[in-house]
Structure formats: C-alpha cells, structure tokens
Amino acid sequence: xxxxxxxxxxxxxxxxxxxxxxGGLSMIPLITSEMLGHGWMVASEISDIVAIAEMTPGPLGxxxxxxxxxxxxxxxxxxxxxxGALTPSFTLCLVGxxxxxxxxxxxxxxxxxxxxxxxCIAMVIGVICTLSMSNYVTAAGISPVAIIISIVDITLxxxxxxxxxxxxxxxxxxxxxxxxxxxx
Amino acid sequence: xxxxxxxxxxxxxxxxxxxxxxxxxxxxxSLKTLxxxxxxxxxxTFGGGWSIVAQxxxxxxEERKEISSQELLDLTSVGRSLxxxxxxxxxxxxGYSRQGVPGSLICLFGMVLPPFLxxxxxxxxxxxxxxxYWVASAMSGIRCAVVPIIISAAFNMxxxxxxxxxxxxxxxxxxxxxxxxDVNCVYLVILGAVCGILISEIYERRRGD
Numbered sequence: 144x145x146x147x148x149x150x151x152x153x154x155x156x157x158x159x160x161x162x163x164x165x166g167g168l169s170m171i172p173l174i175t176s177e178m179l180g181h182g183w184m185v186a187s188e189i190s191d192i193v194a195i196a197e198m199t200p201g202p203l204g205x206x207x208x209x210x211x212x213x214x215x216x217x218x219x220x221x222x223x224x225x226x227g228a229l230t231p232s233f234t235l236c237l238v239g240x241x242x243x244x245x246x247x248x249x250x251x252x253x254x255x256x257x258x259x260x261x262x263c264i265a266m267v268i269g270v271i272c273t274l275s276m277s278n279y280v281t282a283a284g285i286s287p288v289a290i291i292i293s294i295v296d297i298t299l300x301x302x303x304x305x306x307x308x309x310x311x312x313x314x315x316x317x318x319x320x321x322x323x324x325x326x327x
Numbered sequence: 328x329x330x331x332x333x334x335x336x337x338x339x340x341x342x343x344x345x346x347x348x349x350x351x352x353x354x355x356x357s358l359k360t361l362x363x364x365x366x367x368x369x370x371x372t373f374g375g376g377w378s379i380v381a382q383x384x385x386x387x388x389e390e391r392k393e394i395s396s397q398e399l400l401d402l403t404s405v406g407r408s409l410x411x412x413x414x415x416x417x418x419x420x421x422g423y424s425r426q427g428v429p430g431s432l433i434c435l436f437g438m439v440l441p442p443f444l445x446x447x448x449x450x451x452x453x454x455x456x457x458x459x460y461w462v463a464s465a466m467s468g469i470r471c472a473v474v475p476i477i478i479s480a481a482f483n484m485x486x487x488x489x490x491x492x493x494x495x496x497x498x499x500x501x502x503x504x505x506x507x508x509d510v511n512c513v514y515l516v517i518l519g520a521v522c523g524i525l526i527s528e529i530y531e532r533r534r535g536d
Contacts, residue, residue: 201442231411240423258523260488265501296475318468
C-alpha cells in the first residue's frame with residue numbers, strides 16, 4: 144500500500160514538473176525541490192543524477208524521472224515517473240498537433256511561421272553557443288583536443304556523409320583512445 | 328489522417344496533408360518504420376533535445392525527403408514552446424503528422440524506451456559507472472560530437488527559413504535575447520510570430536501597390 148501511494152506521488156510530482164517546465168536544465172530546480180521535499184533523494188544524489196543523465200542518452204528530465212522513480216519505488220515507480228513527465232506531451236502537445244496539422248497551411252499560420260522559423264534558427268544558434276561554452280571551455284581554458292575531435296566529426300558528417308549514430312560511436316572510440324589511452 | 332477527414336471543411340481541403348500538392352508521391356513512413364526510427368533516435372540522443380532534431384533532419388529531410396526542412400523547423404518551434412520535454416513533444420508532433428494519433432504514441436514510446444532501459448542498467452551500478460575511467464573518456468569523446476551534429480543540421484535547416492530579408496533581423500534579435508538576456512524560448516516564438524505577421528503584411532501590401 145505504501146508503495147502504491149509512493150507511485151502515485153511520483154506520477155503527480157513529475158506531472159507537475161512536466162507541465163511547469165520547458166525541458167532541459169530548467170527542470171533541475173523543480174526536480175530538486177520535489178525530490179528533497181518527499182525525501183526521495185538527498186542533494187548529493189541530485190548532482191550525481193544530473194551527471195549520469197548527461198552521460199546516458201535521452202533528455203535530462205526523463206532520465207531524472209527514471210532514476211528518482213527507481214530509488215523511491217523500484218521499476219513501477221520509474222515507469223510512473225516517466226509517464227508523469229511525458230503526460231504534457233501526449234495530452235497538451237497532442238491537442239497542439241491536431242490543431243497545427245489542421246491550420247498549418249492557412250494564410251495566417253503561414254504568416255506566423257515566416258517569423259517563427261527565424262526565431263527557431265536563433266534558438267539553434269543559442270544552443271550551439273551554450274553547448275560550445277560548456278564543451279570546449281574548461282577550467283584550464285579552451286581545450287584544443289576537443290576542438291580537433293569536433294573538426295574531425297564535422298568533416299565526417301558534412302563530407303563523408305556518415306550517419307549520426309556512426310559519428311557518435313566513432314567519437315566515443317576517439318575519446319577512449321585520446322583521453323583514455325594517451326591520457327591527454 | 329482518417330480521424331480528421333470526417334469533419335473537415337471542404338473549403339479548407341489544403342489543411343489535410345494528404346491533399347498537399349507537393350508531396351503526393353512521397354509515401355509516409357509506416358508505424359513500424361517510425362517505431363524503429365525513434366528507437367534509434369532515442370538511443371543516440373546526447374546533449375539535449377537538439378540532436379534528435381538533427382537526426383530527424385538527416386533521415387526525414389535529406390534521405391527520405393518526406394518533409395521539408397521548414398516543416399521540421401515548424402514542428403521544432405511548436406514542440407519547444409509547449410510545456411514538457413522538447414523531444415517528447417517533437418516526437419508527438421511528428422508522429423501525428425505521419426500517422427495520426429497511433430503515430431504520435433508510437434514515436435513517443437519508441438523514443439523513450441532506449442534511454443529508460445539504459446538508465447535502469449546504469450542506475451543499478453551508477454557509482455561504478457560514474458567514476459569509471461574508460462566510460463568518462465568515451466563520454467568526453469561523445470561530448471565533442473554534440474556541437475558538430477547540431478551545427479551540421481543547422482546548415483541544412485537554414486535553407487528556406489528566411490523568406491524575407493527582415494527575417495535575418497529576427498534571428499539576430501532572438502539570439503541576443505536568448506544568450507544575453509536569458510529570455511525563455513516561448514517568448515522568442517511569440518515574438519517571431521508577431522514579427523512574422525507584420526513582415527508578411529508589409530511585403531504583401533508592397534506587392535499590391
């Protein structure tokens with residue numbers, strides 16, 4: 144019975160997190176207060192999970208949900224927390240999808256999209272800048288090795304036309320060789 | 328799109344993607360293809376939601392030519408401005424545009440499954456995983472791939488995104504708002520929408536003269 148209540152609480156917590164956040168790191172403060180409030184995690188575990196979430200595939204919010212759910216109520220808790228975090232996607236966003244498909248070719252929507260597309264390009268540029276800052280600039284300054292690996296990657300993507308999964312695997316191997324074996 | 332076709336106004340027939348002129352001969356991915364595509368996307372989505380957009384650009388825009396890069400940008404903008412995880416929203420929006428409600432659920436489920444399973448395994452030995460030297464080296468390598476993946480997709484997404492010259496200004500202003508003033512993406516999309524209407528109206532009137 145206790146476990147059942149915990150599962151419901153997990154669903155409810157991540158439902159709230161899902162509906163009040165817009166993805167990415169903006170979820171962290173909300174997740175922190177929910178996890179500490181229920182005593183599901185301690186503060187050091189939260190920084191651990193953020194590190195783990197960045198090391199494993201998938202979005203940060205869902206990875207936190209899986210981890211927190213698992214800790215609080217096992218596999219079912221994990222599934223419930225994920226379901227909670229995804230509820231906005233298959234309710235609100237599904238309604239959004241229905242409307243968008245219906246109206247995307249209407250004149251007014253076409254006009255709106257003329258301005259929204261450049262705004263979206265701006266977000267991509269913004270994300271590239273923020274990620275570059277965290278990936279290439281370390282405490283010791285700019286990392287030339289990381290930049291060289293990235294140039295190799297961009298060559299593989301643009302000129303060798305390799306697929307994204309292949310490039311990720313190649314980068315992991317380069318990482319093991321350069322950072323692991325050579326110890327740079 | 329059967330769900331829609333019953334109650335659709337015939338005067339707005341263009342609203343159903345099926346009747347769109349430019350892609351009548353390009354088949355939509357089936358549910359099964361979508362499911363396996365999104366499993367693959369889920370497995371290789373590192374560094375936030377944008378790398379899934381990059382993967383979709385590569386598969387659906389460049390390889391299968393099923394949607395245009397503008398359409399992908401549109402889905403991304405809508406997905407980014409609704410609450411919830413961005414890639415969950417994009418999966419739902421894209422899945423719905425291909426195969427209706429079943430498509431959206433299949434895409435969402437396919438995308439969520441790999442990270443869920445990976446994390447279940449990792450969580451059971453997470454202290455060992457976190458401090459493992461070889462895992463850390465591999466991750467440092469993967470981190471270097473994230474920015475190139477997004478840049479490479481951005482090159483292709485830029486095509487056709489700027490219909491009129493002032494659109495470049497929207498991008499410039501939004502980049503500054505995003506990076507310097509830390510403005511939420513929802514407001515950027517709203518700002519873009521308002522500017523879009525204004526710019527389109529101005530250009531339409533000029534053409535009318």
